[in-house]
Amino acid sequence: MVDMLNTVNIDNFGNIDRRDFLGCLAVALGTSSLFSFDSFADPVFQRVDYVGKVCVIFDDAGGAKESVTNLEFLAREEVSVTIALMPRSRYEQDILDALVKYEKAPIDLIIHQQMEFIGMGQKGRPASMLEVNPREPGEKFDPEKHAAIIDSDSATDAQKILSYNIRRIDDYLVSSGSSRRVIGFNNHTGSLLTQKVDVMEALGRYAADNNLVVVDSVTIASSVMYEEARKAGAKAYKRNIDFIDSDHGNKKSSILKLSDCYGKAMMGFNVLAIGHLQNAETVREYIKAVRRDKGYFRRLTKF
Numbered sequence: 315m316v317d318m319l320n321t322v323n324i325d326n327f328g329n330i331d332r333r334d335f336l337g338c339l340a341v342a343l344g345t346s347s348l349f350s351f352d353s354f355a356d357p358v359f360q361r362v363d364y365v366g367k368v369c370v371i372f373d374d375a376g377g378a379k380e381s382v383t384n385l386e387f388l389a390r391e392e393v394s395v396t397i398a399l400m401p402r403s404r405y406e407q408d409i410l411d412a413l414v415k416y417e418k419a420p421i422d423l424i425i426h427q428q429m430e431f432i433g434m435g436q437k438g439r440p441a442s443m444l445e446v447n448p449r450e451p452g453e454k455f456d457p458e459k460h461a462a463i464i465d466s467d468s469a470t471d472a473q474k475i476l477s478y479n480i481r482r483i484d485d486y487l488v489s490s491g492s493s494r495r496v497i498g499f500n501n502h503t504g505s506l507l508t509q510k511v512d513v514m515e516a517l518g519r520y521a522a523d524n525n526l527v528v529v530d531s532v533t534i535a536s537s538v539m540y541e542e543a544r545k546a547g548a549k550a551y552k553r554n555i556d557f558i559d560s561d562h563g564n565k566k567s568s569i570l571k572l573s574d575c576y577g578k579a580m581m582g583f584n585v586l587a588i589g590h591l592q593n594a595e596t597v598r599e600y601i602k603a604v605r606r607d608k609g610y611f612r613r614l615t616k617f
């Protein structure tokens with residue numbers, strides 16, 4: 315776990331939360347009116363130089379009907395969150411309609427860019443895990459049907475596909491009168507593609523040129539997505555804690571993992587976590603965690 319946390323980029327450490335933290339502490343101690351925070355210098359508290367932040371991204375938006383219901387729930391509750399939408403997924407339109415309907419909800423939208431995984435096409439691992447109309451081997455990308463980046467795509471093709479996916483969704487938001495825009499992307503699957511330096515470099519460059527945030531979901535330890543995006547000058551993060559619903563959205567395990575995120579933030583680490591929007595229990599526990607620990611849980615633009 316220590317190794318994992320060491321991968322947190324030092325640039326990401328926040329320094330604005332200390333006062334909030336001390337303020338909460340003072341209120342908890344019932345001493346808020348007794349001292350000014352600016353002159354607060356009790357040595358007992360000097361070890362706390364800063365507190366960290368937690369960003370939970372909810373992946374696979376658009377993949378299952380439940381992802382739409384859960385997004386609407388988050389929006390109605392006005393909970394700060396980041397969702398990752400799979401372009402050309404079965405419920406993409408419903409997700410977009412919900413985002414337009416809840417225009418003012420504090421939701422950051424990123425693209426959950428589908429990328430080929432190791433063993434795709436083999437038994438039990440169909441390409442339909444990527445998108446509704448997957449490409450046949452050798453088939454060229456058709457922007458009216460496809461969204462995924464596959465192994466036969468060049469780095470230039472990959473950049474075009476990502477750019478097409480983002481523009482199509484942004485155009486829809488514009489035409490619907492929404493001011494929300496896609497602010498970045500992460501990867502759906504991609505254990506094969508995220509190891510390809512030229513492709514990841516091209517995507518990172520595109521992100522840097524278009525002011526997009528890159529999040530490496532780290533579906534394989536040898537992914538170079540984060541490193542290449544950083545090298546290209548993009549703002550980038552990588553998942554640095556276990557998927558919060560790797561136990562299929564089991565309530566108990568989601569609670570434990572969210573409190574692990576919170577505990578690490580209290581210790582001063584920034585935590586980038588990923589869950590899945592179709593898991594109602596995880597979403598419910600996330601809402602509770604945000605309410606309870608106000609200030610630690612941030613969406614991507616505030617991370």
Ligand SMILES: [Zn+2]
Binds near residue numbers: 501
């Ligand atoms: Zn995914």
